Amino acid sequence: MGQRIYFTLLVFLFLFPGFVISQVSSVSVNAGYGRNLHYKNDIRLSNLSVSLLEFKEKNKDWMVFYGHPKVGYFFNYSHFTSGGYKTDSYSAYPAVIFKGKSRLTYEAMIGAGLSYFSSIDVPFLSENEYLASRLDWLFVISAKLVYRLDRLNFYTGFNIFHNSNASVKLPNHGLNTISGILGVEYQFRDVKREEKVRSKKELQFKRYPFNLEFEFGVGPKYILYNTTNFIFEKNAAIFSGAVYLARRFKFFKPRIGLRITDYKSHSYEYHNHMNYIIMGGNDFIFGRLSILLNIGYLAHKNNALLPWNTTMSGIEVRLYEQLGMVYNLNNVGIGLRLNARADASEYMELFLKYSIPVNKHRFE
Numbered sequence: 001m002g003q004r005i006y007f008t009l010l011v012f013l014f015l016f017p018g019f020v021i022s023q024v025s026s027v028s029v030n031a032g033y034g035r036n037l038h039y040k041n042d043i044r045l046s047n048l049s050v051s052l053l054e055f056k057e058k059n060k061d062w063m064v065f066y067g068h069p070k071v072g073y074f075f076n077y078s079h080f081t082s083g084g085y086k087t088d089s090y091s092a093y094p095a096v097i098f099k100g101k102s103r104l105t106y107e108a109m110i111g112a113g114l115s116y117f118s119s120i121d122v123p124f125l126s127e128n129e130y131l132a133s134r135l136d137w138l139f140v141i142s143a144k145l146v147y148r149l150d151r152l153n154f155y156t157g158f159n160i161f162h163n164s165n166a167s168v169k170l171p172n173h174g175l176n177t178i179s180g181i182l183g184v185e186y187q188f189r190d191v192k193r194e195e196k197v198r199s200k201k202e203l204q205f206k207r208y209p210f211n212l213e214f215e216f217g218v219g220p221k222y223i224l225y226n227t228t229n230f231i232f233e234k235n236a237a238i239f240s241g242a243v244y245l246a247r248r249f250k251f252f253k254p255r256i257g258l259r260i261t262d263y264k265s266h267s268y269e270y271h272n273h274m275n276y277i278i279m280g281g282n283d284f285i286f287g288r289l290s291i292l293l294n295i296g297y298l299a300h301k302n303n304a305l306l307p308w309n310t311t312m313s314g315i316e317v318r319l320y321e322q323l324g325m326v327y328n329l330n331n332v333g334i335g336l337r338l339n340a341r342a343d344a345s346e347y348m349e350l351f352l353k354y355s356i357p358v359n360k361h362r363f364e
Contacts, residue, residue: 026053028072030183032159036082037176040128045177047078047159053097053185070097071286074111074140078161078177082124089163091115091138096286099146107155109142110291112325115163129171136163137338144181153185166338166348208248210358213255215242217351219339237264238347242279246355253283259296275299277320288329292337294322324349331355 028051036043051074076091093113100106115138120131144157159181164174219238244257259277279296298320324337333353339346 024052024188025070026153026185026187027051028053028153028183028185030155030181032179032181034158034177034179037160037178038128038130041082041124043080043082043124043177045078045080045179047076047179047181049074049076049159049181049183051075051095070099071095072097072109072111074113076115078115080122080124080177082122085122085124087120087122087125088118089115093138093140095140095142096284096291103148105146105148107142107144107146107157109140109144111140111142113138113140117163125175129173130175131163131165132169132172133165136165138163142181144183151187153187154183155185156180156182210245210247211355212358213242213244213246213257214354214356215244215259215351216240217337217349219347219349238262238349239264240349240351244279246283248283248285251285253285253290254280255282255294256280279320279322281322283326288327290326290328290333292322292324292326292335296320298341324351326353328353331357 028049030049032045032047032049034045034047036045051072053070053072072095074091074093074095076089076093078089078091080087080089091113092115093111095109095111097107097109115136117125117131117134117136120126120134125131139162141160142157144155146153146155157180159179161177161179162174163176165172217238217240219240238261240259240261242257242259244255246253246255257279259279261275261277263273263275275298277296277298279294281292281294281296283290283292296319298318318341321340322337323340324335326333326335331354333355335351335353337349337351339349
């Protein structure tokens, strides 16, 4: 048995570099050091990250347009220390990367994925209620200054990491850290200049029809809000529906419409109710994958939510946000998103989207 495992690992170590060279355009390694962004305590962070950038067969038009965005797949190890205590996290996340074209240039990145902590019982996490579960969602923003030298790119910059379980388990305030980084990227090949010019010209004059978009979603858990704190209702279910008018412009798809959420409770303490939200937003489109960002205003009647709470009454209006990712297949899309009010996360939602072109013949 041991010999089989050893042989498998040996084959993997020999084949993996060949796979990377044949399927990936570049590999990047960086290391960083930083700290917690919260004022409550001093958490030190050191991290090591490896990334595989831009699979070769994915050199679609969107990859060679303005800013030349690329797709990266990141694997990150982080070591946290504070007051003699320590814990580690292991993360994996896809990201969209924007790079300039000159020798000394910029790089910006946004990504989302999952992270796993070896322990969350250490005092600097548990006492401040940063995390309530070991497995968490990860949101990453990065900015870099890059110096290009033939196939090698050297860079320095910073990463901002946000860890949170989206309030699936409480208490969960979320952990935010920042680290300065140094790294190097080796490039196997680049998109040819004539390919970039062709794609840019094609997309400059491509027109898309207006669409009616219908969305249907479900979320298993919910947070109710009162004047003192958040109340977690485990026995709730959320059903949502929405209709939007949208139109794509190159890699952007703005929309505006109405979203309705139906809250079903199995607890005698809460009332079933519906929320109405006027929302606008945008899809940032990268091939079949798009990042969704919606912002709107939610209006609800407080005493309908908490009948036993006499401190709240009347209509309350709150800013409402959604951040998610959608995989699109023709007119159908499936996605996962986080629903949040301005002051806290509410719940994760799985949803389906269906688009109907309006006056399609005018754009063909």
